Amino acid sequence: MARQPGAVMTAAGLCRGLDTLYAVPPEHRLDDVDRASARQVLGCDDHTLSTLLDRGLPASGDPGEERFDSRDLFNLALYSGTGTTVPEQAFAYSLRWMRSSTEELLAPRASRFALRIACAADTCGPRPTSTLALPRPERCGGAVRDLTVEDADGTAGPSGDPGDTVTRTASQLAVTATVHTRGELAELRSPELRAIAAEFAAMDLRWVKLPEALQNDVDLVTTHGVASCDSASRYLAQLCRRAGIPAVTRIGWVVGMLDLVHAWVEVEDADGATKVIDPVFALFSATVRDTNPLLRDPAVALRTNRLIPTGLSTGRAVAEHRCADEPTAARLTTKILPAPTRPQEGS
Structure with missing residues (x-):
């Protein structure tokens, strides 16, 4: 089944954001977010999340059971440029003043x-x-x-x-x-x-x-x-x-x-x-x-x-x-x- 254009655009933005992500150093990582919650923060499908993992998004745990640092996910989403992620929308709302x-x-x-x-x-x-x-x-x-x-x-x-x-x-x-x-x-x-x-x-x-x-x-x-x-x-x-x-x-x-x-x-x-x-x-x-x-x-x-x-x-x-x-x-x-x-x- 072909992916929807919105999903492709979101994936492209998140991949660009990953290229400039400052990842939390290992000694400070929390890994406090599971895979399903990570998809919600990033506003992406499971295929895109797997692509991000393949491209180096830090995570711990076995494949399919990965856990992520919530700060990594927030920073990645905020600078993805998609306009659709939870952090982007939250910032746009709280900083509208x-x-x-x-x-x-x-x-x-x-x-x-x-x-x-x-x-x-x-x-x-x-x-x-x-x-x-x-x-x-x-x-x-x-x-x-x-x-x-x-x-x-x-x-x-x-x-x-x-x-x-x-x-x-x-x-x-x-x-x-x-x-x-x-x-x-x-x-x-x-x-x-x-x-x-x-x-x-x-x-x-x-x-x-x-x-x-x-x-x-x-x-x-x-x-x-x-x-x-x-x-x-x-x-x-x-x-x-x-x-x-x-x-x-x-x-x-x-x-x-x-x-x-x-x-x-x-x-x-x-x-x-x-x-x-x-x-x-x-x-x-x-x-x-x-x-x-x-x-x-x-x-x-x-x-x-x-x-x-x-x-x-x-x-x-x-x-x-x-x-x-x-x-x-x-x-x-x-x-x-x-x-x-x-x-x-x-x-």
Whole structure:
């Protein structure tokens, strides 16, 4: 039976994507996806999956019972160019805001923020502690209202003068707040900074999902042309500091993104102002059609109203849990939704 034209086009795209795939190194592989689930992620038939295996797609197990690393499958699908795979469609949906006008990207925005952590074990171990990063939108001209911290015992209350994190002796911890953000568009004044931003943009990097152990690996940027949010930000910050430009990395959240935790760079420009350079937004926008061109313009610093910063740099975590004085697995839930509009008085 002849294969459908759509299946042939999908196979061709996936094969092209495989040629440029950065495969997860063997020592970091999970092999957490079976063959049937792999076909769903890639949007392909069994014949195409076998072809990909013959062409070198990493897998373990006996023929017909292979298992794959979910990150390999995601990265392969994302850059296949078919437009039909699950990762491509998910990215197109979650990043559709990148098509927004500049005015929409800069306008004041209010979001209801909720971050919760709980021990992943059925029974939490002795001496549990939970730590959460706090939203710090005031770093970017915003504000936080109604900040509340609640622990496993139900003890809740406002936090008066928040630091960068909050820690409680508890198996569970939650932080809620209304977060106000706004964007900013500024020209990069320093010729050296503009040159660095242009050099980075010309590297033609690809954002990929990476194992946690490799997310800060700056060497992957130069040796394989791939980057996570963390490694891209670290690399760009290094370039700035080597040129004598003060720069720090920052982590936080982005409203509406698949992976809510994000990283970017804050630099001190020649005019003395601190400006946000987001090296990964340009990489993301390359996967979505008709995005705002300012997201890819190396001559400007665009901080969108969707950034919610913490006070932490790359390499830190927005959530941590410990039992018996050891780091342990935890369930983390993050929800960032539009804040409800308050009704007008007298309505």
